[in-house]
Amino acid sequence: MYGNRQLAYAPTPYIPRSTLSATINLDEEVKLSTTSAERDLYDSLAEIYSIVITLDALEKAYLKDSISEGDYTETCSRLLKQYKSNLANETVAREFGDLETFKREWDMECPRATERLRVGIPATVEQGPSHKPSQQGDSGTDATLVVNATENFITLLDAIRIGLVEKDTLHPLLVEIIQAANKVTDKEFESKGKIVQWLITLNQMRAAEKLTDDQAREFQFDMEQAYYGFKGTLKKD
Template sequence: MQAQRQLPYAPTPYIPRAALSATINLDEEAKLSTTSAERDLYDSLAEIYSIVVTLDALEKAYLKDSIPESEYTETCSRLLKQYKSNLANETVARAFSDLETFKREWDMECPRATERLRVGIPATVEQPSHKPATQGSDADATLVVAATENFITLLDAIKIGLVEKDTLHPLLVEIIQAVNKVTDKDFESKGKIVQWLITLNQMRAAEKLADDQAREFQFDMEQAYYGFKATLKRD
């Protein structure tokens, strides 16, 4: 009889133990969080995900002219506000890191939403998408005065040292909205207004412009103000 081949190891026989029992209930829902703080964090991150996806779809609809401008502006403004509100929480902001990191982690492709979040204002505010109600010498005096006052308010704020993001950004949004109601023409340094909107949008609310930034910002806004007034004179 052929000798039985010796196994290279001695297998341990399985001996069932009556005392062993399942510690996981397969019918029980798995929970991502164990505390209310964790649950709030995951809820906020899920809301940010939803905002980015919705914003991307909104931008596509606007480009296809599938949504009225007024509805687009209102919805876009609300989504941008909700996005910023969620990230105002320091815990959420740390977990979120930044938009590009968040997109990579969740395998998101939302280029239009990314650009809109980078700019921080609706496309209808960034650039006039329609001819303003008034133009040139017939421009409504009220709109011109409002735009002029917005420029002066912003420049005064810079001169007295109010250079925090949460002070300058709203004033700059008011300026771009006001000038777009008066004219749809480009003027000197108008592009600087949008560039500074983007710069301020990347800053935290209480963050300030550095001294050299504040001087450059003041110079650019003065040039934009003069350019705006020159456009009215040429029309």
């Protein structure tokens, strides 16, 4: 019945060809980049990824007392420095975007690393060491540490007064202040929290970025209050 019925199309016969070959070698490594610039970019992004993962594990270890404070501080400081160094490259920073975007893209859940990168300093610097600061018998806190902390406060305030309000100037000075103050006293003094808040603010800025006039005035006021609070704590001791 259907033997003489014409097909609506002319099927193309399959003719095997011995000359056909696969265009992709499944055993060959697939290259993500074709230029040295692309390779450097991907290497930097991969390093940032590993830094975030490692930092999160480090924070967990510190919270569990699985690592000494000294080792934690040294390792955390190094990871934070490496993170910032990678993002100092404009091409890498542009491709990276921001931490939240990067985490979403690579499906990362690293809350402890996220917080540490936001603050920008190790927990031992932010909160102070768990042990008591050095004391000298009944004479009170080591005078050398007090002098050092006081000088750090004065240096920062002088920098603000003469208009040195760039992030790369203020951030290191502020880190030195919190470190020096924590060596003197483990007590919370008035406006100490402001130091940490400004550390976070400055940490989010680019190196050459400056505080606005309003920010500079507010920063100076907060640091003066922190200085007075620090000196007030010493009088109570």
